[in-house]
Amino acid sequence: MSTFRSLPKLSTFTSTPCTYRPGFQRLLVHPTTGSTLIQQRHASVQQPPGPNLPGPPDDPNDDPKRQGSNANQDSWRSTAYKMAESALTTGASVAILGLVGYGYTRYYKHMVLKKMENAFEPGDPVLDLAATSKLGSATGGSVLVDEDKNREHWVLREEQSKLDAIVNGQIRGQYHLLVGEKGTGKSSMLIDAMAKIDGEGVAMFDAHADPEIVRIRLGKALDFEYHEDNIGSLFSIRGPRDASALLDIERAFNKLEKVALRRRDKVGRPLILIINSMHLLRDDAAGKDLLELLQQRAEQWAASNLATVIFNSDDYWVYERLKQYATRMNVIRILDLNKSKAIDALRNYRQRYRNEHPSPSLLEQVYDKVGGRMSYIGRVAKSSDMLSAADAICAMEKTWFLNQCWILGEDMDDDVMNQQKYASAAMVLAKALVDKEKEMPSCYHPTEGHILPQIPLHEARQIMTRADFIQSYDAINLFTIDSRAMVRADSVPMMNAFREICAQEGFEELLQDTLDRISAIESLQRTRELTVKDLWAGGKFKIKMLDVKGKENGSLVVAVASEEEGGKGDQWATSGVE
Incomplete structure (x- = not known):
């Protein structure tokens, strides 16, 4: 070749x-x-x-079997390379995504605590609202501070110094319950104590019957969003609205604990959390669960000096519920002003804002009508005619009591029996207080003023013959129950209304007729009437009486009485008793 x-x-x-x-x-x-x-x-x-040529192939690499093996090896190498490349790309992507998510989560949690810390910095929305509502005006409104930037007071109360010490962190290791009637000045004194430290380290919000609203108000006070602004919601991560209000409140308290720990190490004073209007919680399962959660946190924080919780309530049932598990609770009673302080408050207001100098006799007349309730004193002091304003308050309280609990007498319909039970029980208790006042040696002190008659709670329930009504009376401000479980009229104007109603002509007879009618209706509801028919023309019924074992124990024959036996033809008589 x-x-x-x-x-x-x-x-x-x-x-x-x-x-x-x-x-x-x-x-x-x-x-x-x-x-x-x-x-x-x-x-x-x-x-x-x-024909095939004999002999081995010229090149070993030209062997079909070996070339097939090399091709398979090259294919597996290529597949393995591609798999490794895809795995590394996926791993890198997941790692970067994880690092970004971890970094964002750490940053978000840091910002949550930072925002909550800022909520306890000087300045508070509650103080801003109070200043807006109390700005001076041409109509004679009051101002929040005086010329020296200090809180002004019509009258300085004894409880104010104690509340100041609690709010500024001097009194520790306890949580507190303020108990007093509506309008005694509990919230105003708390705002005064906050204003003296410019709200530093203090958060305040109002309770509500709906736990969802409590959750929102707590979040606003603490500047906590419950993770609703978290970017994790974009990845279908379970959001906070899948949980209940109590769980959200618990989460907010967990964050608050971390802030309180930092503050205790840095400042050395506990945080102050004020929950106003606790009586607005419903006395049901949801309300009791929320109250139990709040009390547990208050006990824990008081024991560790992390935070001091202040509850403010108008009704007795909150105290009764908290007392069941309380170990570190301190109860502060907020009562009406006595006579001297109430008259001083009226005089100071009229002199400063109206440039008037009312006579002592006029001030005493006003006090006799409205007592030392701060809300009533403020309303009367701002009026041009103080006596007319005081009379209007007394008339309003009397009308409120009559609209809620007036009795209907003997002619009432049986359909209103339940409402009349409620009303008559209130009237019976009001009459008992009036009678109690007559037995007192004195119901008016020259310097202290009015001394309202009061009855222990257990005796009040015995007088009403009902144990469940007194709480609702307290809720609608007819009667009040203090922390010593003593029942009295809600205010001096309400006690004046009790006296006027019980002194009306024919009141006792009307009350007795109402009670008799209620007893008669209840008796009819408990009575079962048996009617026997078809006894004419000599017809008879034989009734067998059986004992507990089912054995006959006598019988009774029912028949129509004849005229000879004294009947008139339309009567029936029994005979043949065996």
Whole structure:
């Protein structure tokens, strides 16, 4: 076989059957010169038929089996490389996403605590609202501070210094319950104590009957969003609204604990959390659960000096509920002003804002009508005619009592029996207080003023013959129950209304008729009437009496009485008792 430096075109060669090697090579012969050329062919190309050349292949790599093995190895290497590349890309993406998520979570939690710390910085929305509502005006309104930027007071109460010490952190290791009637000045004294320290370290909010609203108000006071602004909601992470209000409040308290720990280490004073209007909570399962949660936190924080919780309530039932589990609770009674302080408050207001100098007799008349209730004193002091304003307050209280609890007498319908039970019980208790006042040696002190008659709670329930009504009376401000479980009229105007109503002509007879009618209706409801018919023309009924074992123990025959026996034909009589 010769070698050519310049080979002819491949088309000039012809294939001879004798030189054909199946599978990979083919021998080409030039028809004129006899030159030969070996053409390489791929194994996948279909070969023409021809005899196989004997002997092993010219190149070991040309072995079909080995080439198939090499191709498989190259395929697995390529697949493994691609898998590794995809795995590394996915891992890197997940790692970056995880780092970003972790970093965002740490940053978000840091900002949550930072916002809550800012909520206890100087300045408070409650103080801003109080200043807005008490700005001086041409109509004679009061101002929040005087010329020296100090809180002004019509009268300085004894409880104010104690509340100041609690709010500024001097008194620790307890939580406190303020108990007093509506309008005695509990909230005003707390705002005064906050204003003296500019709200630093203090948060205050009002309770509500709905725990969801309590949750929102607590979040506003603490500047806590309950993770509602978390970006995790974009990834379908379970949001806070899948939980209940109590769970959200618990989460807010967990964050508050962390802030309180930092503050205790940094400042050395506990945080102050004031919950106003606790009596607005419902006395049901949800309200009791919320109250229990608040008390548990108050106990824990008082024991560790982390925070001091102050509850403010108008009703007795909150105290009764808290007392059941209280170990560190301190009860502060907020009562009406005595006579001297009430008259001083009236005089100071009239002199400063109206430039008037009322006579002592006029001030005493006003006090005799409205007593020392701060809300009533403020309303009367701002009026042009103080006596007319005092009379209007007394008339309003009397109308409120009559609208809630007036009795209907003997002619009342049986459908209103339940309401009349409620009303008559209140009237019975009011009459008992009036009678108690008559037995007192004195109901008016020259310097202390009015001394309202009071009855222990258990005796009041015995007088009413009902134990469940007194709490609702306290809620609608007819009677009040103090922390010593003593029942009395809610205010001096309400006691004046009791006296006027009980002194009306025919009141006792009307009350007795109402009670008799209620007893008669209850008796009818408890009585079962048996009517026997078809006894005419000599008809009879025989009634058998059985003992507890079912054995006959006698019988009774019912028949119509004859005229000879004294009957009139439409009566029945019994006979033949065995």
